[in-house]
Each structure stands twice: as structure tokens, then as C-alpha cells.
Amino acid sequence: MTFLKMAKAALLASVLMTGSALACETTLRSSDTHPDGYPTVEAVKAMGKMLEERTKGKLCIEVFHSAQLGQEKDTIEQTKFGVIDMNRVSMGPFNNLVEETKVVSLPFIFRSTDHMHKVMDGPIGEEILKAFEPHGFVGLAFFDGGSRSFYNSKKPITSIDDLKGMKVRVMQSDIFVDMMTALGANATPMPYGEVYSSIQTGVIDGAENNWPSYESSGHFEVARYYTLNQHLMVPEVLVMSKASWDKLSPEDQATVSQAARDAVPVMRKLWAEREKASEEKVRAAGAQVITDIDKQPFIDAMKPVYEKHVTSDRLKDLVARIQATE
Template sequence: MNIKTTTLAALFASAAMVTSAYAECEVNLRAADNQPAGYPTVAAVEAMGDMLKERSNGRICLEMFHSAQLGQEKDTIEQTQFGVIDINRTSIGNFNNIVEETQVLALPYIFRSVEHMHNVVDGEVGGQILGAFEEHDLVGLAFYDSGSRSFYNSQKPITSIEDLAGMKFRVMGADIFVDMVAALGANATPMPFGEVYSSLQTGVIDGAENNWPSYEGTGHFEVAKYYTLDQHLIVPEVLTMSKIAFDKLSAEDQDLVREAARDSVPVMRELWAAREAVSEAKVREAGSEIITDIDKTPFIEAMVPVYEKHVTSPLLQQLVADIQAVK
């Protein structure tokens, strides 16, 4: 693997930032997250660290570097592969061009509900995808939540696929999301997230799509009061570990790390659910109209050409079938 000079500089700079706060421990693990202190993923990894310290009788310590202190997600992935960072929480989308298997988790309507997603990632399919990280110098430890993304707009309640016809929606700048909106009969408008509020306000776009905390936290509900819970994307986050760091551990400590990571998942899910509930309550109190009574079947059926275009390898096709077979 070729490493550019700038990459090496970033790796050494990150290493220099690591403190010796846990010097009394035999094993000191450095964890990274771009989210701020108190965010559900940050708190869950910190809970994992508490479990490790207790279960190892103080031999293993974990130090969390939140708020992108060690770099943004793409930077921290590389640093984790090279062993500068030991444990890393990132969005699954950043792995789509690295670990092929992760691509299925970002497909529109691949999950019928949040519960279905949990059953998938907690089962054999999730284990298969986590196992695929090892070919890329990483150890897949667990999946976290990032909520479900749904459409919101300033014009009208969306109760059917026909209601989307001709509407303009901001999407993330990836072909699959543009194709998803087009397949639903709407017009996709990729733009930076920071421009969405003013674009909704001025009518440049009719709507956007995101999860409860983002819809509420950005104030988008103030200018787009119709929120349709179609849950077209339910994309998990992933917790990985450097294979270099993992291989240095004894078999016993490797088991402790895997177990603590798994046990941190319900902690994260509980925190995320609480965060969503607060955001939902604020939005409802402000008078937004929440549309839940929709038939998602036509939305899902409209994705056939999207899947034909983006799910082309036998590996991905089998994973899609396996996910759809999970109850």
C-alpha cells in the first residue's frame, strides 16, 4: 500500500496528539469519532471502554477522541488501517468504495423498518459484512444506529408515490440517491447540507430528506413542515478496530474487545432512541404534520431499476436476497 508524504504527516501528527492519560494500563486503546461529546456513538464507545477496564481488571483502557480531534472520517479510516488509531466509529458510506459488502446497507428501502435493520446486522448477514473488513486491515466489531431518513417538504403532505411527482428534493451527492429520487418521480438536487434551509425558504427546492434529529436540529421543520416517514434509508454506522492493534492482543483480550463492542450496541440504541424522541416531540409541538399512514410497497417497487443499475455483482445480489429473507 503506497502512502503519500501528506498521509504520513497526518498519521504522525495524530499519534502525537494521543495522551498518556491511561499509562497505568497494560493496553491503551485510542478511539476516534467525529461527533461531539455526549453524542450517542461517542457515549457508547466510552461505555465500551468502561466495560473493558472493568472486565480486564484494569488492564485495558480506552481513551476517546471525539469531535474529529484525530481527523474527519476518511482520515481516521486510513489511520486505523495503519494502526495509529485503534478503534474508530464511522458512517458506513465511507466504506462503500473500500469494502464492497457495505454497499448493500446504503441501498434505498433495503430495510423494511428499523427493527428489520437490527435483525439483519445482528444476525448472519451482519456478521458476514463485519468479517469482510479484515481483508482491508480492519476488524469489524459492531453496527450502531444513525436513524432512518425520510422525506420532508414545504408544499404538501406526501401520502403516496404520486404526490412526489415533479417535486424538487435535495439529496446527498451520490448517484444512487439521485437515481432513487428520480425513480420516485421527483427531481433530485444535490447541494451542500448547509444550503438546505435557505433553499427551502426561498423555494429553490421543495424538500429534503433526513432523520429526526437532523430535521429538528437544523431547524428545517420551520420551513418544511410536512414530514413523511417513508424511511427510505436506514443506514447503520460501523465500529471497527485496527487489525494491527487487534493482532497484538492476546486471544483472551480479543474476546474481551469483541464482547464489549457487542454489549455497547444496546447502550447506543437506547441513547439514539432517546435523542430521536426529544427531536420528534419538539417538531410535533411546533406544529409540523407527520405523515405515517402510507403504503410503502409502490416506493419499494419503484427501486427495481435502481437496484439493477447499482447491484451488479453476484456478491451484492446474494446479500440483497439474504437481507430481504430476514424477518
Template sequence: MGMIRTFAATLAVATALGGMATAASAQEITLRSSDTHPDGYPTVEAVKFMGEVLKEKTGGRIAVQVFASHQLGEEKETIEQTKFGVIDLNRVNFAPMNGIVKATTVACLPYIFTSKENMRAVMDGPIGEDILKAFEPAGYVGLAVYDSGARSFYNSKKPITSIDDLKGMKFRVIQSDLFVDMVNALGANATPMAYGEVYSGLQTGLIDGAENNWPSYESSKHYEVAKFYSLDQHSQCPEVLMMSKISWDKLTPEDQTAVREAAKESVGKMRELWDAQEAKSRKVVEDAGAEINEIDPAAFIAAMDPIYAKYADTPELQDLVKRIRDTQK
């Protein structure tokens, strides 16, 4: 019954969107792209920029239409739709892909990266390319890696300045087993929840807090209902821009090359927008009265040993951890 409902829902979306739509002729293509974030957010604008580059590369034959603000669904739903070819392009965090593409798990491990620069160096090199290649057997084509910033805890109850302050608090996390286990390992209670439900959850007291980066904390207005932001920076789990393998296989080799090149070119634009947005978002929330707390992460890092043991549980994943740690910037 569940499979019938899933198929029916997918079919309904396919009918509404038309899959990879063709325009006036069979050569004109519009790729539908999904993002949970609002217009103006760096990832949304980066995919729009990719569309502009792609249009230029193909003489206007291929365009990208971005559906922002989770118009096509939350990340978990759009991941499935992308596999079926209902959505052509999708910007999602690595975390909900952990159970689908195992290599993404390592990049989401707490404190795996030492800095933003370290994360970018890793993702721009052979390690990042290897992770993107791992998407294809799962029905997706990994095109580019975007920033997701450093994620930190915020809440509506009290300042968090040490690991002990987390005990017993309820925090929303991405719908990811790794994030659930990470928060629980810190003594808090993890509550997986769709991004679009977090504001009301904080407002009603269903959850005490959540964890995210500066731009998400600000653009979602979560600072209005959770004013205590603690800079533990536990995760720099990246984002991926991926394409449905079904949609990809409909393209000519030349158009596939153009799509891949345009996606890679969008990374620089995304980072430029991201760095500016981080600074702007921090100022907005501070001006609005959010209380920012610095944290010594040593105790947080020490609590993560069981997470590494559980999630880097194969020789391949352990090797990936080592390769990342050996990458210096």
C-alpha cells in the same frame, strides 16, 4: 502529487495523535475513536460505554478516548486514517464503506428492511456476522453494528407527500454512489456533501433538503432551516463500529477478544439510548414547529428496481438480498 498530500496529511495526524498511544507502560493502551456526531449522541455514548466495559475486562490496561463532533475529520477522511492506523476505532455509516466493503451495499439498499426489528434481527444473526467479517480484507476489523434509524427526506421548500413532489429538488446525500442514484431515481437531484456542511447548505439555499433520521435531524438543528419532514423511511442503512487492522494486530489475542466482547456489549446500550433519543428528537422538532408528513411508500419502492439491479449485481450480493428478505421478525 495527490498520494504525497494524502500521506503528508495522514502523517501529520499521526504525529498529533500518536496512533495507538501507549501510556505509562507498554501494556497500557488508549484507543482513539472517531465519530462525526456530538457528545450525548447514542453512538458516541455507546462507544464510551464500550470503553468502560473494556477497561473493566482488562483491569484498566486498555481505555477508549472518543473524539466526537467530527474533531478528527468527516467520515470519508477518518475512514482513510483508520486504515493507516492513525485512528484506532471509528463509528461510521455503512454507506461510505460501500465501495470498500461490497457486502455493506446490500444493507443500504432502499427498503431492504421491513422494520427496525427486522434490521436488528438480520444484523444480530449470521448475515450481520458475515458482513462484519468482510471488513478484514479491506484493512479493518468489523466489531459491531449500530442503528442508524430510518432515514427520511426533509426540506426547506414544501411538504412532500408523493414521489412527484421530489422532482427537481436538490437533496444532500451521504458521499455514496448508491445514495446518489437512489435520490436521482426518485426524480430529485442528489448533492453529495459532508455532514458538517449541511446546515449552511440549507440556510443559503445551496440545497433544498437532505435525508436523515430523527436524532440527526434534531441534533444537527437542521429542523431550524428545513421544517418539512416526510416519513418515507427509504433507508435503514446501519452503522459500523470498526477498528484499524493495523491497531488490531498490535493487540494480544486475549486483548482482541476483550475488545470484540466489549464492542458487542455496547450494542444493547446503543439501542437503549437510540430508542429513547428517537422519541425525544421527534418531540423536540415537532414542538419547534416542524411539519411531519406521512407518505405511502409504494411508488418510492417501485422506483427502486434499477437500484437493486445496479448494486446487487453479483450472485453473492443477490444471495445476500434474498437471505435478508427471508429473515422475518
């Protein structure tokens, strides 16, 4: 990422900024690759309203959805330099930067959505948020990313054997690549925005994601087999640039932090509603949803992934504490 590109992003943010945001003393630019109306986008908008009310118009948030400021890999770098103030990002792209994010990106690390909430809302979640700071970010809150499952254009996946040789898109994360390798598939890292055309043209056979992303991206139109194996329940994170954070007063920092946490239940409510609506839309469109699947062989196949990525005593302890959380 060159400074020219970052300058262009800043110019774009300035041009796009409209409405009440201009009246605020400080407007925080927030990026999201998801489309307008998506739960994460709406949650940050809700956070912005809280901030505007609680600071009496001193602080506002302008949300740039639909990857207006770039794909996640690019926006992470822009956020680090303070060109973008806030960023809602998937955990995968942070795996090679913030070591602790690897643990919550591991396949089958969470037993259920409730288990994930218990972990991320508690001391373990706080510990992971703090781990972002040495890398130029302030971790604000965790949002839900749903449970991710496989979908493809070729055939129903009912066992590990059905995945062998398939070209499956994954996020640009070593863990996701190794997960697919352990399952016998050919992992193909690529930006989210390229998946639809890549499935349509046969560059890849499929991908993996949650109900809302499978639906909102239109991937169900070109990959009509969706297998609910739920191999991943990876939280998403809302971070702020440390450079932007340091410009705020301690009082404003506290207000931003609290507003981010207060946006979490807003996001979860919207997520549950959106998940249900997305499933209904996908099923109505005729996609084949495979629910009769034994997850245990998938879980057993993940042993080498854990052995490769959970190497330090600190990460092993983190895994143990997550698994021990009731």
C-alpha cells in the same frame, strides 16, 4: 490523505488525550462525527469503560466526537493506516470499498427496525463484518442508524412527484445518488458538516436523515418539512484498524470484540430514548411532519437501483436471505 495529514491527526489525538486514558497501557483512539452525548458516542464510551474494567486498566478508549479527527471519508483512510484505531462510520462511505455493505444500504431492504436487528445480529451480520478485513479493517459491531426520511425547506413531500427537480444532499455513495435519481431528484453528495449552511443559502433544498440527526444538526431550523417515508434503515458500523488490531494479543482481541458487542444494547436503548426526545423537540419547534404518505410508489421506483447495484450472484443471494428473514 497524505502522511502529513495523518501525522497531524495523530498529533491532535495525543494533545487531546486527557484524564484516565493517559494512565492506561494502551489507549485506543476512536473517531465519531456525531456530537458528544449522541448514542453512538456514548456507546463507544461505555465500551471503553468495559475494556478498562475487564483488562484492569490495560486497554482504554478515547472517543473523539464531533468530527474532531475529520469527516468520515478522511477518518476511514486514517483508520486503515492505524493513525485512528477505531471508527464509528455510516455504511454509505464504505459502499465502494466493501461490496457487502451495499446490500444493507439499499432502500427499503429492511421492513422494520426489528427485522434489521434480526438480520444484523445473526449470520448475515457476521458475514458482513468479516468482509471488512481484506480492506484493512476489523468489523466489531453494528449500531442503529435509525430510519432515514426526507426533509426540505420548500414544501411538504407527499409523493414522488414532489421530489422532482429538488436538490437533495446525500452521503457520498453511488447507491444514495442513484436512489435520488430514481425518484426524480437531483442528488448532491456533500459532507454532513456542510448541510446546514447549504440549505440555509439555497445551494441545496434539503437532505435525508433520521430524527436524532435532523434535530442535533439543527437542520430542522432551516428545513422545516419532514416526511416520514423511511426509505432507508442503514446500520452504522464500528470498525477497528487491522494494523491496530494485530498489535493486540489474542486475549485482548477477544475482550475488545466482546466489549463492542456488549455496547450494542447500550446504544439501542440510548437510541430509542434519543429518537423520542428528538421527535418531541422538532415537533415543539414547529416543524411540519408529514406522516400520511403511500410508501409503495417509492418502493416500486427502486427496481433500477437494485438492478444496477445487486449484480453478482453473491449479492443477489444476500438480498434474498435478508428478505427471507422473518
